Amino acid sequence: MKPQTSTTEVIELCLLIGRIMLQNGAETYRVEDTMTRIAASYGKEEAQSFVTPTGIVFSLSQVEPSKLVRVSDRTTNLSHVTIANNISRKITAGDLDIQAAHEQLTKLDQAGVKFSMPTQIAAASLASGCFAIMFQGHWSDFLPACISGGVGFIALLAFHRFFEIKFFAEFLASLIIGALAFTLLSFGLGSEADKVIIGSVMPLVPGLLITNAVRDLMAGHLVSGLSKGAEAFLTAFAIGGGVAIAFSIF
């Protein structure tokens, strides 16, 4: 027979895994699904969870008071999502007791990122160069796209730390990208400003948000799907606006 686990422990564990997954960019339907599954595997069948991109409401057996967790900053860390998913698999398979699960999740919560910031910046700048070629740019656009894409990504990270306002960082970063692309072009680096700018803007594009929004809408999570869609649209608009201003200056 399984040892009886206390209700508070289950609630704590579910909220912890839910928060980790939501903060690191999992789809909301996956978060809800994971939480109710874990609760069920510890014998709490009537768990209810309601997840939006900014918070989690979780209640067990409807007698217990509901718990609320607010998630204010979200990043993208898919390996955290993967590890949390594996832990939840182990729990539902019955391979992991509640203390061990809690320990592993706390460790995961405190673990740093897999790829350091310089690696990410290098990846962003390489991706920018490759995108310039993919969008039918000339090879002479490769280097300027790498430069402005890398600088734009650095700017994005820096501004995200500096300003609390969400879409302003994207706006400024794309403005810098546009300005830099035109400057490089005037120094004879690159042949087409369009291709350079499109390529270097790509790391800022809200691709994860778009796919998540679609998947959430499909799963019937209309609130999360629409709010993520709105976030994606506003981000795209901020990027477009930044580039547009660069265009009107140069």
Next chain:
Amino acid sequence: MLWVEQLITSFIASAAFGVIFQAPKSTLFKCGLVGSTGWIIYRIFVEWDLNEITGTFVASFVIAMIAQFFARKYKTPVIVFSVAGIIPLVPGGLAYDAMRHFVQNNYETALPISAKAFMVSGAIAIGLVLSEVINQSVKKIRKRR
């Protein structure tokens, strides 16, 4: 030559996006594979003058199918693979073009381009939805047996 360079750049770009999204190291190669497959399908449609929107739809469908296959095989959330593949298809270029025309007061040229960008995003969504539908019906049929 053109195809080789498209293949290599799309592979690198998708894998690099895996790095930006902090995907697990073991999945980076597969992310690149998914991304370049989708991009080549899209380019075939564009190059042979078939419809660009149909191309986006087919590419995103194939990407989602491969991503779901990988997800089952390696017990990893689908999103790890599908995101890297979808990103090249996102109509960033079109949206940019539309925005540029808007700023330069060419509303007549900007509107059809934005409509097209909208259609392309819709095509991505429909591709994802269709693969999900197929995936779920396969699961249900298997369960019934």
